[in-house]
Amino acid sequence: MYFEYFGLLVASLGLGASAAVLPRQGSVHLAVSPTCGTLSGSPASINAGLNDLSSYKTIVAFGDSYTSGGTDGTTLPPAIMTPPNPSAGGRVSNGKLWIEHLANAAGATLHDYAVNGSVIDALEYPSGSVVRNAKDYMSQVDSYLSDHPKSDPDTTLYVVFVGMGDFENRDELVFQNFSLTTGAITYSIAELTSGSDLSKHFLFVDNYGRGQKTSDGEVYKQALFNNLKDAKNQLGISFGFVDLYPLWNGVLGSNPGYEAFGFTSPGSCTVNDQTTDGACEDPEHTFYWIPGHPSASTHSITAQYVQEAMSECNLDQ
Numbered sequence: 001m002y003f004e005y006f007g008l009l010v011a012s013l014g015l016g017a018s019a020a021v022l023p024r025q026g027s028v029h030l031a032v033s034p035t036c037g038t039l040s041g042s043p044a045s046i047n048a049g050l051n052d053l054s055s056y057k058t059i060v061a062f063g064d065s066y067t068s069g070g071t072d073g074t075t076l077p078p079a080i081m082t083p084p085n086p087s088a089g090g091r092v093s094n095g096k097l098w099i100e101h102l103a104n105a106a107g108a109t110l111h112d113y114a115v116n117g118s119v120i121d122a123l124e125y126p127s128g129s130v131v132r133n134a135k136d137y138m139s140q141v142d143s144y145l146s147d148h149p150k151s152d153p154d155t156t157l158y159v160v161f162v163g164m165g166d167f168e169n170r171d172e173l174v175f176q177n178f179s180l181t182t183g184a185i186t187y188s189i190a191e192l193t194s195g196s197d198l199s200k201h202f203l204f205v206d207n208y209g210r211g212q213k214t215s216d217g218e219v220y221k222q223a224l225f226n227n228l229k230d231a232k233n234q235l236g237i238s239f240g241f242v243d244l245y246p247l248w249n250g251v252l253g254s255n256p257g258y259e260a261f262g263f264t265s266p267g268s269c270t271v272n273d274q275t276t277d278g279a280c281e282d283p284e285h286t287f288y289w290i291p292g293h294p295s296a297s298t299h300s301i302t303a304q305y306v307q308e309a310m311s312e313c314n315l316d317q
Helices: 002-013 098-106 137-147 164-168 178-193 215-235 245-252 296-312
Strands: 046-048 058-063 109-112 156-161 201-206 238-243 265-268 286-290
Touching: 046 215, 046 296, 058 098, 058 137, 098 109, 098 156, 098 296, 137 178, 156 178, 164 178, 164 215, 178 215, 201 215, 201 296, 215 238, 238 296, 245 296, 286 296
Parallel strands: 058 109, 058 156, 156 201, 201 238, 265 286
Antiparallel strands: 046 238
């Protein structure tokens, strides 16, 4: 019944998902703060030289379904739901993505190259693997370098949110070593910094286990963090690193737990990624929209968390 009403309202008024929802029963909000780190410590949220968010006029995003709007660097379509399709304008969510909120907060133009299902480097998987044929992060960077207009290196922020796909498929990696994928990331930074616009501002977001910690995952995160520090010293980049583990663990764990954030469920609203049939009646208060993929409300607080990390974990303050 809810989605019959929802579809009629969207069709008649052209409203996006954030407008066509049931009345709020208390808004979703952040209930944890970023855990800040240092350049010499273990991986944790840090801002090592990035400017204030408002100084960036262009944001270029790379990643997987958490960041993808279904485009290839072009303008994202409106985040409109048309049930029974569960994707709001091509997003694996019921509304705007965290990267859209971040760009809006900056007042920046967003060029989104992220692709659903991406891993970091598909060539690190065997030829018979389905992952081998996916459009990976490395090809996203190549696409950007081949067609982007020249950007001002002082006002362009490159955002990279990868690793979850590699963690899920790590048993298929040719070298059986999740941490080796960070070498491809280092190579991509070198590509971007040697390009026509001499890129130098990077924001990396990590959520490899979506609230789960494992020994190989922590090795990967440490290797990524070390490589970013090396790139800062050797290539002169400024970087931010945002660890989303405290946010995901805060919701999915017991400290403080999902209810402290205003969620009514830590699960998903839809039953799968194919249809809204059988979905919950209050998607604004579920952590996930599609199983394993954030709801519009979660995307919103994720953007807030990233902004807090950039501000509160600034080493220059």
